[in-house]
Amino acid sequence: MAPRHIELHRTDRIGWLRAAVLGANDGIVSTASLVLGVAAAHATHSAVMVAGIAGLVAGAMSMAAGEYVSVRSQADSEQAALEMERKELAADDAAEHRELEGIYxxxxxxxxLAKEVARQLMVHDKLGAHARDELGISDTLAARPIQAALTSAASFAVGAALPLLAAAAAPGALIPVVAGSSLVFLALLGATAARVGGAKVWTGALRVLFWGALAMAITAGVGALFGTVAA
Structure with a gap:
């Protein structure tokens, strides 16, 4: 017997990978930017830490809520489309068979061959065949709101904790330490996400680095400007 050929694809990682990368990236960028902005405004170290912790909690909750609402809406749309397809199959099975045949x-x-393939697939699983080939809905890529919300909140909190730990460890050189360490974290995150997703590592790292550095620079500039005005 010939050995079984098993291919390893990455499509089953898309849902959790997207939420995890988005959450961690936002956690690092938003919290580092917040810390740098407040620090650039000449706030005390304790005020910077309080602002950073508040940003971590608020950001994690915001990510969870936003991701849940977004993915829940997608799931509702998928369920509505499946229900409509179920009714169409019950009303006119032959027409649905021809529609699937036309797709192939x-x-x-x-x-x-298309006619025979459509027939066999509909015998096996009518709704599943139409969901996959007509609507583009599959179990692998199905929307999972709770999973996405929890993943986003947890990954945001982990990402946000990194610049906070750097800020706590170096109160005397807060701005350069937080900025430098956050850029390193972002580069590693971008490279890891690209590696797991099968994309080019350097492209992923540089993309995340560019936007993270831009966000931190602008926020620090605004903090410095308002700190000077307030003074």
């Missing part, structure tokens, strides 16, 4: 012909199958 459009993808390059011979009409006779």
């Amino acid at each position: 012909v459009g993808r390059g199958l011979d009409p006779a």
Whole structure:
């Protein structure tokens, strides 16, 4: 017997990877930017830490709520589409068979083969065949709101904790330490996400680095400006 060929794909990681990367990236960028902005405004170290911790909690809750609402809306849309498809199958099974057959012909199958493929798939799982090939809905890529919300909140908190730890460890050189360490964290995050997702490592790292550095620079500039005005 020939050995079984197993291919390792990364599509099953898309949901949690997207939420985890987005959450951690936002946690590092927003908290580091907040810390640098408050520090640049000549606030005390304790005030900077309080602002950073408040930003961590608020950001994690915001990420969870926003991700849940977004993915829940996607899940609701998928369920509505599946319910409509279920009704169409019950009302006119033959028409739905022809529709599926037409999809396979459009993808390059011979009409006779497309008809047989459609027939066999509909015998096996009518709704599943139409969900996958007509609507583009599959179990692998299905929306999972709770998973996305928890992943986003947790990853944001982890990401936000990194610049806070740097700020706590170096009160006398807070701005350079937080900025430098946050850029290192962002580079590692971008590279790891690219590696796990199968993309180019350097491209992922540089993309995250650029936008993170820009966000921190602008926020620090605004903090310095308002700190000077207030003084």
